[in-house]
Amino acid sequence: MDIFETVVAKSAGITAGSPLTAVLTLRKEILELTENSHEASLRPNQTGSLTHSERAGLACRITKRNNDPVLTRHYETMFGVGSQQIADTGFNGGGDDRLKAIIRHTDLVTLNPKDATEGDITALRSVGLDDADIVRLSELIAFISYQVRVVAGLRLIAEVA
Amino acid sequence: MSEPIKDFTTVVPFWQPRVAPVILENATDEQLAAMKVTVSNTKIGEYTLVLAQDPETLQQRTPLFNGIMYSRGGLSRAETELGAVAASVVNQCIYCAAVHANRYNELTKDESVMDAIFSPSENDDEDSPISPRLKALLDFATNLSQCPSVATKEDVERLIENELSIGEVLDLVLSASLFGWANRLMHVLGDPLPKD
Numbered sequence: 001m002d003i004f005e006t007v008v009a010k011s012a013g014i015t016a017g018s019p020l021t022a023v024l025t026l027r028k029e030i031l032e033l034t035e036n037s038h039e040a041s042l043r044p045n046q047t048g049s050l051t052h053s054e055r056a057g058l059a060c061r062i063t064k065r066n067n068d069p070v071l072t073r074h075y076e077t078m079f080g081v082g083s084q085q086i087a088d089t090g091f092n093g094g095g096d097d098r099l100k101a102i103i104r105h106t107d108l109v110t111l112n113p114k115d116a117t118e119g120d121i122t123a124l125r126s127v128g129l130d131d132a133d134i135v136r137l138s139e140l141i142a143f144i145s146y147q148v149r150v151v152a153g154l155r156l157i158a159e160v161a
Numbered sequence: 162m163s164e165p166i167k168d169f170t171t172v173v174p175f176w177q178p179r180v181a182p183v184i185l186e187n188a189t190d191e192q193l194a195a196m197k198v199t200v201s202n203t204k205i206g207e208y209t210l211v212l213a214q215d216p217e218t219l220q221q222r223t224p225l226f227n228g229i230m231y232s233r234g235g236l237s238r239a240e241t242e243l244g245a246v247a248a249s250v251v252n253q254c255i256y257c258a259a260v261h262a263n264r265y266n267e268l269t270k271d272e273s274v275m276d277a278i279f280s281p282s283e284n285d286d287e288d289s290p291i292s293p294r295l296k297a298l299l300d301f302a303t304n305l306s307q308c309p310s311v312a313t314k315e316d317v318e319r320l321i322e323n324e325l326s327i328g329e330v331l332d333l334v335l336s337a338s339l340f341g342w343a344n345r346l347m348h349v350l351g352d353p354l355p356k357d
Contacts, residue, residue: 065308145342
């Protein structure tokens with residue numbers, strides 16, 4: 001895998017010949033596993049009840065909550081049916097109880113994970129998510145939260161290096 | 162059942178899952194493969210069994226976690242733990258904070274830094290056991306862990322002034338970011354309870 005072709009390096013604007021090349025090469029395995037995690041979170045083989053389109057929409061929404069327009073554009077390129085609406089931070093799920101609960105949970109855990117309680121898990125179950133789906137949703141939110149910070153950090157390092 | 166722990170501690174709690182762990186006897190081959198990466202013995206923790214509900218992410222996450230926390234070269238083990246603790250304090254993940262504060266204390270044989278982080282009121286001025294370098298590390302990791310991140314170029318320059326190399330700064334970014342991930346699993350999917 002070419003480290004400069006990974007989503008995090010591209011989103012941070014790091015290209016071949018960057019002063020960060022040596023340190024990133026030392027952490028090549030981590031960049032590869034980060035890229036693999038992106039695939040496993042966004043385009044898994046076993047989606048459970050969370051479709052690829054829903055995942056792309058939620059990922060995009062999380063990047064907006066983190067004020068990262070570059071990653072927002074990246075996730076927009078992965079959009080399928082319905083993604084656009086989910087990614088709209090003014091949309092709360094409307095009359096769709098399942099989507100409403102998923103979006104509410106995504107916003108909560110993205111912005112204020114410390115406020116999550118047992119009741120938030122119960123709320124997801126009550127709209128039909130099973131425990132595996134709850135873990136899948138959690139991994140998606142948690143991975144994007146990691147990814148946006150890696151990208152933010154890489155950009156800051158690139159400014160100083 | 163005892164109440165979840167609300168205050169930071171260096172005593173590692175028991176983690177009580179809120180969602181069902183995979184039952185080992187019923188695990189699929191894919192789940193077993195994902196969990197095997199985690200452990201070299203037969204004792205598989207509840208947390209891993211919960212994450213095995215989504216084996217595709219667990220399969221990648223475990224080597225990624227180990228790569229960031231335990232790789233050789235770059236930031237020292239103790240300072241890597243500090244990035245984890247800073248994120249866990251922001252996200253108030255009592256369990257992760259305890260595990261990594263505990264490791265920091267074991268590695269450094271010094272409990273005063275974690276005491277100062279967990280009880281900031283007793284820690285204002287020049288008496289602080291937190292050196293300028295550690296303070297720069299903590300401030301950067303804390304700022305990066307906000308949503309959105311409020312870390313700045315000045316934060317990174319302060320790390321460089323405190324003699325961190327670019328590679329060490331990268332490792333700190335990875336460690337703090339990793340706990341933006343880990344905290345959102347550990348704190349959301351379970352409760353920290355007293356150990357008995």
